[in-house]
Amino acid sequence: MLESDLRHQAAQLNTQVMSHLENVDVTFRTGVIGEHDQEFLELLPATSDIYRFKLFDDTGQVIWSTRAAEIGSVTNKTDFIATVAMGNILYNHEEKPIAEVDFFDTDKLDASAPSTRHVAEIYTPAIKDGRFLGAIEFYSDITQVRNLFITRVRLSLFVLCSIALLALTAVIVVLYRTNLQQVRVLRARAEKERELMDDQLRLAREVRLLGELNEWLQSSRSLDELFDMVSRFMTHILPEAEGSVYVYSNSRDVLDGCASWNGGTHKAHIHPEGCWGLRRGRTYEFGASEIDFVCEHAEPHDGRPYFCFPILAHGETVGLLHLRALEDREECFHASKKLAQLCAEQISMAIANVRMRDQLHDQSVRDPLTGLFNRRHMTETLRKSINRSQQTGAPLSLIAVDVDHFKKFNDTHGHDAGDMVLRAVGAALEQGCDRDEVACRTGGEEFTLILPDNTPEDAMTRAEKLRQAVEAVSVRYGEKSLPRITISVGVAHYPAHGTMPQDLMRAADDALYAAKDKGRNQVQVACGAPGNIAAPLPVQGQQRETQKSSPPASAA
Structure with missing residues (x-):
């Protein structure tokens, strides 16, 4: 100054x-x-x-x-x-x-x-x-001015200290008189702040666990893996509740039990009408009202409160999350309803994503007409099967199938009839598959069957049974039955007829065309195969394509 x-x-x-x-x-x-x-x-x-x-x-x-x-x-x-x-x-x-x-x-x-x-x-x-x-x-x-200023400051400080001392004395007296009440207030406030801090820590933990749950669920590759993750996470997120998850079956007439945790159990199947949450289309809380009704899937019931959360995805109910309070944890259980609802939403989104991913994958590897795998999936599967056979020495066979005189079905009865013929052949191939065997429609009227772990003799037997199964199929179109369906079949074995996918496919195709050249509706094995089945006839590329697309005059 x-x-x-x-x-x-x-x-x-x-x-x-x-x-x-x-x-x-x-x-x-x-x-x-x-x-x-x-x-x-x-x-x-x-x-x-x-x-x-x-x-x-x-x-x-x-x-x-x-x-x-x-x-x-x-x-x-x-x-x-x-x-x-x-x-x-x-x-x-x-x-x-x-x-x-x-x-x-x-x-x-x-x-x-x-x-x-x-x-x-x-x-x-x-x-x-x-x-x-x-x-x-x-x-x-400035000596005098400075001394005067210092004197005034000292005097001011003395006055202020005196006033502060008097005020402090007054405050001490007031605090002394109200000490007991203030202590009680402070204790109550401290307790409230402690509870608030506990709530904040609990909320932070719940948010962290929900984030981790969502991240893991979104990375799951299948529903089985997803439900295993749900079981492990729910044990930590909701330790005061036992639970189980049910998902609608493909027919949507029942829900299949998929997972349970914390001592809970799930039934193999439950009916939607047996759950009040599913029937009412919203969360059902048993024990929150004076009058409650027990869900059928919660029987036998011991009186403990429970939640039923319908799992919704894209506006459609896809399953049910059932939670029941553990013994002596009813109070904590009721307080966890909001968190449980958030868990149900996370599970619903994850189920929807896995199903959508499965649907997209099926669309990318399935033939939309017959439901069999397409050529892309067949090539990849054949490559994996050959690698497996190279490592383990397991036998592997490839069967190529072509519908005889398929153009005649289209020209005579229309393309709808031709589609019905392809579906019938595809169904026969799919019914003939077992274990890791894969049936594919590679294009048009051409089909392929991959048979791992089948000896050459078994593969020939399977091919003949497939030919007979197709020949026995009767397809009705409108008010009449279509003519008898026959197929020509070519068989190739690994490694006798090739060690590369394209070599094995070419050998099977050669055997297929040999079957057609010999009169169709028969099985032929590729050249050099073991057994007493004749090798395919040599047919040039242009002639082969002509024979495949245009049937002989006698067949027509």
Whole structure:
């Protein structure tokens, strides 16, 4: 505060000096002080609070001073150029001997008085029209003002301390009188804050577990893996409840039990009408009303409260999440309803995603007409089967199938009839598959059957049974039955007829065309196969395509 006042006074004195000088520019540039200016400058200490001042040019050289001996000297202060020349006021407070303070009467001092005085040195820039001309340094004895200021501050602090002490005393008295009540309030508040903190920690844990549950469920590859993840996570997320999950079967007439946890059990199948949550289309909470009805799937019931959450996905009910309170955990169980609802939503989204992924995968590998695997899946499966046979030495056979005179069905009875024929052949192939065997429709009226772990003799037997099964099929179209369906079959064995997928497929196709050349409706094995079945006839590529697309005149 004192420094701020001194800076303000120095700025006023600077203005006063600059305004009284006859020619400021000439004075600071040449250092020549006129007679009138000399009189004014000499009278200034007597009419102000300063006892000494100097004028500097822009290089820091003294051009005038109340002490004539200082004229011509150069200031040694490094802050002169850095601060004053930039247009700022430089303030310096020092304690100097009394002898250096001009006009101070030392005779009036007591012997015990201090031998030093507090002096403020203030440099103010001399600026005109935005140009730095020099500086004016003022010396002021601030001892009395400083002592008075310190005395007032001490007095103020004493008064404030006295007031604070009185106030503190009053507060202590008030606190003492209300201590018991405040302690009770503080304890209640602390307990409430502790409960709030516990709730915050519990909520943070629940959010973290829900996030982890969602991440794991979204990465599951199958429903079985998904329900295993659900069982493990629900044990941690809802430790106060036992539970189980049910999912609608493909027929949607029953729900299949898929998983249970925390000591809970699930039935193999339940009916939708046996659950009040599914019947009412919303969450059912047993034990929340005066009158409750037990769901059939919750029998036998021991009176414990439970939840039934319908699992919804894309607006459709896909399953049921059933939770029942563990013994002596009913209070915590009711408080977990919202969290349980969030878990049901996470499970529903995960089930929908897995089913959608399965549907998209089926669409990418299935033939839409017959439901058999397509050529893409057949090629990939054959490659994997060959790799497995190379590693284990297990036998592998490939059967190529082509419907005889298929064009005749389309031309005579229409394409709808042809589609029915393809479906019938596809169904016969699918019924003939077992274990890891794969039936595929590779295009048009062509089919392929991959038979891992089948010896060449078994593969030939399977091919003949397939031919007989197709021949026995009767397809009705409208009010009449279509002509008898026959197939030509070619069989190739790994590794006798090839070690690469394309080689094995080519060998099976060659055997297939050999069967057609020999009159159709028969089984032929590729050239070089074991057994006593004849090898295929050599047929050139263009002739083979012609025979495949156009039946012989006699067949037509």
